Amino acid sequence: MDILIVGGAGYIGSVTNHLLLEQGFQTTVLDNLSRGHLASVPKGSSFIEGDFSDPDLLKEMFASKKFDAVMHFAALSLVGESVSNPLLYYKNNVANTIVLFNEMEKAGIENFIFSSTAAVYGNPHKVPIEESHPIQPINPYGWSKSMVEQVLRDAIPTKKIRYVSLRYFNAAGALPDGSLGEHHEQETHLIPLVLQTLLDPKSDRILKVFGTDYGTPDGTCIRDYIHVLDLAEAHILGLKYLQNGGQSDIFNLGNGKGFSVREVIETAEKVTGKKVPFEETDRRPGDPPVLVANSTKINQVLKWKPKFPELGSIIETAWKWHSLNPNGYSN
Numbered sequence: 252m253d254i255l256i257v258g259g260a261g262y263i264g265s266v267t268n269h270l271l272l273e274q275g276f277q278t279t280v281l282d283n284l285s286r287g288h289l290a291s292v293p294k295g296s297s298f299i300e301g302d303f304s305d306p307d308l309l310k311e312m313f314a315s316k317k318f319d320a321v322m323h324f325a326a327l328s329l330v331g332e333s334v335s336n337p338l339l340y341y342k343n344n345v346a347n348t349i350v351l352f353n354e355m356e357k358a359g360i361e362n363f364i365f366s367s368t369a370a371v372y373g374n375p376h377k378v379p380i381e382e383s384h385p386i387q388p389i390n391p392y393g394w395s396k397s398m399v400e401q402v403l404r405d406a407i408p409t410k411k412i413r414y415v416s417l418r419y420f421n422a423a424g425a426l427p428d429g430s431l432g433e434h435h436e437q438e439t440h441l442i443p444l445v446l447q448t449l450l451d452p453k454s455d456r457i458l459k460v461f462g463t464d465y466g467t468p469d470g471t472c473i474r475d476y477i478h479v480l481d482l483a484e485a486h487i488l489g490l491k492y493l494q495n496g497g498q499s500d501i502f503n504l505g506n507g508k509g510f511s512v513r514e515v516i517e518t519a520e521k522v523t524g525k526k527v528p529f530e531e532t533d534r535r536p537g538d539p540p541v542l543v544a545n546s547t548k549i550n551q552v553l554k555w556k557p558k559f560p561e562l563g564s565i566i567e568t569a570w571k572w573h574s575l576n577p578n579g580y581s582n
């Protein structure tokens with residue numbers, strides 16, 4: 252059973268690949284390494300360097316091997332970049348994904364797992380957020396993901412492909428042994444930035460807390476942090492669900508618990524025993540005050556249960572990764 256992991260050299264794709272191999276699947280990674288890292292592709296996996304927007308390459312790959320499913324992680328995912336360069340996001344995240352669908356259809360590949368996002372909900376009017384909450388993205392990144400979901404809803408039923416779309420909340424953490432983790436050239440995420448301020452005692456890095464005047468108990472934004480291994484597990488459960496004849500569907504993927512930026516800092520201080528240097532600054536444009544998943548549906552339908560429901564244990568694994576690999580995969 253071979254699974255094609257498009258974008259498998261990135262953070263979530265690489266951990267999912269690790270778990271697939273551990274569970275006895277065969278895997279092939281297709282990644283252009285524009286943002287991913289070859290070092291994150293496990294040895295047991297095949298690797299093809301290339302772009303999923305290239306129909307000839309896809310044709311060749313699909314002719315040479317029968318894939319049971321495609322997992323698609325190869326998206327651009329920086330909100331700020333999507334605002335400054337929306338066409339890049341619509342081209343990569345939407346148009347290129349349609350090329351992939353066309354070639355999957357021609358090759359008769361029926362199962363598709365899509366990495367969607369809580370950003371499709373924009374500023375939610377009801378929290379915890381259910382899947383039925385209106386789709387109202389507030390940036391091109393969120394729109395690009397919701398557009399692919401719309402393509403899936405409209406076009407895929409006529410094309411025999413079945414899908415599970417997972418709307419990720421805030422992915423965090425690393426493999427507990429510190430061997431795979433988060434490394435973005437341009438880091439924007441809270442937990443890695445908090446931990447990076449602690450790595451070099453002589454550095455003058457200071458964390459910026461974006462906004463302290465939100466209508467939340469301590470004034471900072473609240474997010475639902477989910478361990479990357481729990482995310483990975485959900486992909487595999489989604490895959491098995493489709494293989495067992497499950498209907499195409501969309502699921503929130505979060506722990507269902509929210510933590511403020513200040514709580515993340517306090518927890519990181521407890522885990523590491525170090526004081527996080529930070530300063531309070533203006534809000535970051537486009538940040539909704541609270542994003543917390545109602546994850547009842549994925550619990551019930553896919554029988555998904557987080558193994559890392561506590562923020563402390565999520566941060567512990569991230570701290571191990573960052574301590575062992577201060578330069579990420581560039582070591």
Ligand code: UDP
Pocket residue numbers: 421439440441442444458459460461462472473474512535538
């Ligand atoms: N955040 C922050 N300082 C940073 C990075 C993030 O205060 O240097 C806040 C951000 O405003 C948001 C939360 O931390 O409220 C989580 O941000 P992140 O970028 O990790 O994920 P997002 O929720 O934007 O996907």
